Amino acid sequence: MMDKITPAYALGDKIVHRSYGVGEIADIERVPFGGVETECFRVHTDNGSYWFPTAGPENPRIHRVASQALIQKAIKIFQSNPTDQEFDFHQWNERIEEVVRNGDFLAISSLVRDLSALKTRKKLNRSQEQALTNLEARLLVEWAASLGVEAKSFRPKLRAYITQDPTFFSKAV
Numbered sequence: 001m002m003d004k005i006t007p008a009y010a011l012g013d014k015i016v017h018r019s020y021g022v023g024e025i026a027d028i029e030r031v032p033f034g035g036v037e038t039e040c041f042r043v044h045t046d047n048g049s050y051w052f053p054t055a056g057p058e059n060p061r062i063h064r065v066a067s068q069a070l071i072q073k074a075i076k077i078f079q080s081n082p083t084d085q086e087f088d089f090h091q092w093n094e095r096i097e098e099v100v101r102n103g104d105f106l107a108i109s110s111l112v113r114d115l116s117a118l119k120t121r122k123k124l125n126r127s128q129e130q131a132l133t134n135l136e137a138r139l140l141v142e143w144a145a146s147l148g149v150e151a152k153s154f155r156p157k158l159r160a161y162i163t164q165d166p167t168f169f170s171k172a173v
Helices: 068-079 089-102 105-121 126-147 151-163 166-172
Strands: 014-017 021-033 036-045 048-053 062-064
Touching: 014 036, 014 126, 021 048, 021 126, 068 105, 068 126, 068 151, 089 105, 089 126, 105 126, 105 151, 126 151
Parallel strands: none
Antiparallel strands: 014 021, 014 062, 021 036, 036 048
């Protein structure tokens, strides 16, 4: 007798897709997937919908929106000292590619912290600047979704965490 695979997600879950951003699981539908009629979650995002199978291997491009515990860990990362920034161009590119590929919230937080610190010392190259902009936007959207607030209203607070601006928090209290 085979055990039925229980889906890792449920209707109403907020999830993040590496390419499509934050969305909410709206429905379960049978759709052609890889040429076979497959039970899939339908996910609504601000820009449309996408589907992914309810069963099967874990999709490395999709994860739940960051929990409050994960956000607290990200805050600690921003409060910690940046890692060694004396990487050469190739080392920075390898690190950026790895973080973008794996999409891990804490790895993104560390890289954003390090690139932001590097930016205070010297001009970032094009790939570093683009990575900082894109990854900061990914953090912003996911963090705001986790808190249930609009991303644009949360941007100043995220910038304060990244730049470690204590005056922001004393004014905001």
